[in-house]
Amino acid sequence: GAVVSQHPSRVICKSGTSVKIECRSLDFQATTMFWYRQFPKQSLMLMATSNEGSKATYEQGVEKDKFLINHASLTLSTLTVTSAHPEDSSFYICSAQYTSSVWDEQYFGPGTRLTVT
Amino acid sequence: KQEVTQIPAALSVPEGENLVLNCSFTDSAIYNLQWFRQDPGKGLTSLLLIQSSQREQTSGRLNASLDKSSGRSTLYIAASQPGDSATYLCAVTVGGMRFGAGTRLTVKP
Numbered sequence: 665g666a667v668v669s670q671h672p673s674r675v676i677c678k679s680g681t682s683v684k685i686e687c688r689s690l691d692f693q694a695t696t697m698f699w700y701r702q703f704p705k706q707s708l709m710l711m712a713t714s715n716e717g718s719k720a721t722y723e724q725g726v727e728k729d730k731f732l733i734n735h736a737s738l739t740l741s742t743l744t745v746t747s748a749h750p751e752d753s754s755f756y757i758c759s760a761q762y763t764s765s766v767w768d769e770q771y772f773g774p775g776t777r778l779t780v781t
Numbered sequence: 782k783q784e785v786t787q788i789p790a791a792l793s794v795p796e797g798e799n800l801v802l803n804c805s806f807t808d809s810a811i812y813n814l815q816w817f818r819q820d821p822g823k824g825l826t827s828l829l830l831i832q833s834s835q836r837e838q839t840s841g842r843l844n845a846s847l848d849k850s851s852g853r854s855t856l857y858i859a860a861s862q863p864g865d866s867a868t869y870l871c872a873v874t875v876g877g878m879r880f881g882a883g884t885r886l887t888v889k890p
Contacts, residue, residue, distance in 0.1 A: 698877045707870060708825075710877040723877075757824060759878070767832060768812065770878060775824040 804871030
C-alpha cells in the first residue's frame with residue numbers, strides 16, 4: 665500500500681512556543697491531506713482538510729490561527745501548532761488521499777505525539 | 782452531522798472465540814467505510830475498506846459487511862487470538878473521515 669510519513673514522531677516543547685509537524689506522501693501525489701487529533705482514551709477527530717495550493721478547511725471548533733496548515737506541494741502538508749499550551753498535548757495524525765479512476769483511499773501517517781510542558 | 786457509534790465499547794473473550802464488532806452511522810451518504818486497528822500508543826493499521834457500492838470485504842480471519850441503507854457495519858473476527866487484542870475503530874469517509882469511539886478487544890489465552 666501507499667506510504668505516508670510524519671516527522672517528528674515525538675516532540676516535547678515548552679508552553680508558548682510553536683511546533684511544526686510534517687506529513688509526506690512518499691510514493692504518490694496527494695491533492696488532499698487531512699489532519700486529525702486524538703486525545704488520550706479518545707477516538708480520532710478530524711481537525712482540518714488541507715488542499716494543495718489553497719487554504720485549509722477547518723472543522724467547527726478548531727482555531728485556524730492556532731493550527732496553521734500549509735500544503736505547498738502534492739507530497740507535503742505541514743501543521744504548525746502556534747503558541748502551544750499543555751491542553752494542546754495530543755497525538756496528531758495526518759492522512760493523504762490517494763485518488764485513482766477506480767477508488768479513493770486515505771493512507772495514514774504513523775502519528776506525532778506532542779507534549780507541551 | 783455524521784455520528785459514528787461503536788458497540789460494545791469493550792469486549793473480553795477467550796482465545797478461539799468468534800466475535801462481532803458493531804458500527805453504526807447516522808448519514809448514509811458515505812463514500813466508503815473502513816475498519817482500523819490501533820495498538821496502545823500507536824498509529825492506525827487499516828484492516829478492511831468497503832466502498833459504498835460494496836456489501837462486504839474479507840481478509841484472512843476478518844470479514845466486514847456494510848449495509849448503507851440501515852447505517853450499519855459489522856466486523857467479524859474468526860478464531861480470535863491474543864494477538865488480536867487492540868482497539869478497533871470504524872470510520873466513514875465523507876470528505877474527511879469520521880471515527881467511532883472504538884471497541885477495546887482483549888483476547889485471553
